[in-house]
Amino acid sequence: MKKFFAIIGLAGLILAIVIIYFSYGKNTANNKQQTGQPDQKTVLEDSSQQEATPEANPAADKEPDYKASISISSYGFSPSNLTVREGDVLQLSIVSVDSSKHSFGFPKRIVGASQVEVEAGKTKVMKFFVPAAGEYGFGCLEPGHEKETGKMTVVSRNPVVSETNSQATQTYNLMLSVSSQGYYPKEFTVNALQPVELTILPVDNGQHSFKFVQPVAGLGTIALEKNKNNLIKFQAPAKGVYEFLCPEAGHDKEKGKMIVN
Numbered sequence: 001m002k003k004f005f006a007i008i009g010l011a012g013l014i015l016a017i018v019i020i021y022f023s024y025g026k027n028t029a030n031n032k033q034q035t036g037q038p039d040q041k042t043v044l045e046d047s048s049q050q051e052a053t054p055e056a057n058p059a060a061d062k063e064p065d066y067k068a069s070i071s072i073s074s075y076g077f078s079p080s081n082l083t084v085r086e087g088d089v090l091q092l093s094i095v096s097v098d099s100s101k102h103s104f105g106f107p108k109r110i111v112g113a114s115q116v117e118v119e120a121g122k123t124k125v126m127k128f129f130v131p132a133a134g135e136y137g138f139g140c141l142e143p144g145h146e147k148e149t150g151k152m153t154v155v156s157r158n159p160v161v162s163e164t165n166s167q168a169t170q171t172y173n174l175m176l177s178v179s180s181q182g183y184y185p186k187e188f189t190v191n192a193l194q195p196v197e198l199t200i201l202p203v204d205n206g207q208h209s210f211k212f213v214q215p216v217a218g219l220g221t222i223a224l225e226k227n228k229n230n231l232i233k234f235q236a237p238a239k240g241v242y243e244f245l246c247p248e249a250g251h252d253k254e255k256g257k258m259i260v261n
Contacts, residue, residue, distance in 0.1 A: 057112035059129045064091035066184050068203075072118065072140060072148060073098040079203040079227065080150040083177035084130045085185055087157055091127045094118050102148070103141040115141060130154055171195040172236070178224070178246065178254055179204040186256035190236045198232045200224055208254065213243040221247055236260050 065088035071078045072094060084090050094104045096118040104124070105115035112128030133156040140148035155175050172190045176183050178200055190196055202208045202224050210230075211221045216237050224230045239260050246254035 057128065059089045059112050059127050062089045062127070064089045064127060067091045067093070067181065068179075069093040069095060070104075070150070071095045071097045072102045072104065074100060074145075074148070076148050077138075077150040078205065079179075081201060081203060081227065082150070082152045083175055083184070083201050083203065084152060084154055085157055086130050086133050086154050088130045089127060090130050091125065093123055093125045095123045096120055100145075101142065102145065104138065105141050106136055106138050106152075108136050110136070171197055173197045173199075175199045175201065175229075176256075177201045177203045178208050178210075180206055180251070180253070182253045183244070183246075183256040187259065188256075189259040189261060192236055192239050192260050194236045196234055196236050198234075200230045200232065201228070202226050202230075206251075207248060208246050208251065209248055211245060211247050212258075213245060214240070216242060 066084060068082055068084070068090065070082065070092065073096070082092075092113075094102075094116065096102050099120045101120060102118045103115055104118060106113055108131075110128055110131050113126050116124040116126060118124045131154060133154045136152040136154065138150050138152060139146070153175070172194050174188050174196070176185065176198065178184075179202065200210055205226065207226070208224045209221055210224060210232065212219055214237075216234060219232070219234050222230070222232060236258075237260060242258045242260065244256055244258060245251075248254075
């Protein structure tokens with residue numbers, strides 16, 4: 001008889017434990033519903049359904065105003081300096097010319113110019129609106145590639161006016177880049193008899209020269225030093241259109257014009 005009551009008592013104890021366990025679980029679930037706190041499963045399901053929305057690129061469907069190409073290797077970028085004009089649509093090709101993977105990016109945020117990985121021997125193309133005038137460094141973000149750096153110089157769409165003497169003579173300052181693809185920008189406007197300071201930067205490894213087709217006093221054919229800013233000073237001639245070009249053989253695409261009002 002004692003054994004019978006012992007079994008009954010043990011069964012009752014087990015039943016009580018089961019009732020308490022399920023009552024606690026139900027209360028916990030109710031508390032979560034009342035407080036709005038999701039359980040871990042719900043959090044994981046919700047997070048898996050959320051996808052990052054890619055940043056819209058306003059230049060994606062625009063025709064480029066300027067196309068440029070930069071090669072990258074363990075020796076660095078070529079060219080390492082790029083000159084463009086603010087507000088233009090730039091189509092930039094990054095070409096890996098060695099056996100390493102590279103990652104091209106601007107430390108300063110530029111819409112449409114996010115970091116891209118370029119596999120060995122491959123090319124990646126980005127297109128974006130050139131930001132405000134200033135200097136924008138770029139580089140390879142792969143570990144150990146810290147020496148692979150360059151600079152994009154953005155010039156203003158409007159001429160820079162400076163005082164060059166006590167009489168406050170207004171000088172027109174402009175920077176042009178030149179490569180096998182041509183001059184950039186290809187056209188600029190000045191006033192007759194205005195002092196002009198023209199800086200020309202060759203951005204590839206070719207040999208370039210600068211020459212006006214129509215005579216401009218004091219200027220002939222000017223040989224340009226590679227990867228350096230070549231400063232040319234002159235006084236704008238009479239009203240008219242003055243074409244300029246690179247007289248080197250095979251450089252027929254390298255031409256533009258100066259409009260004098």
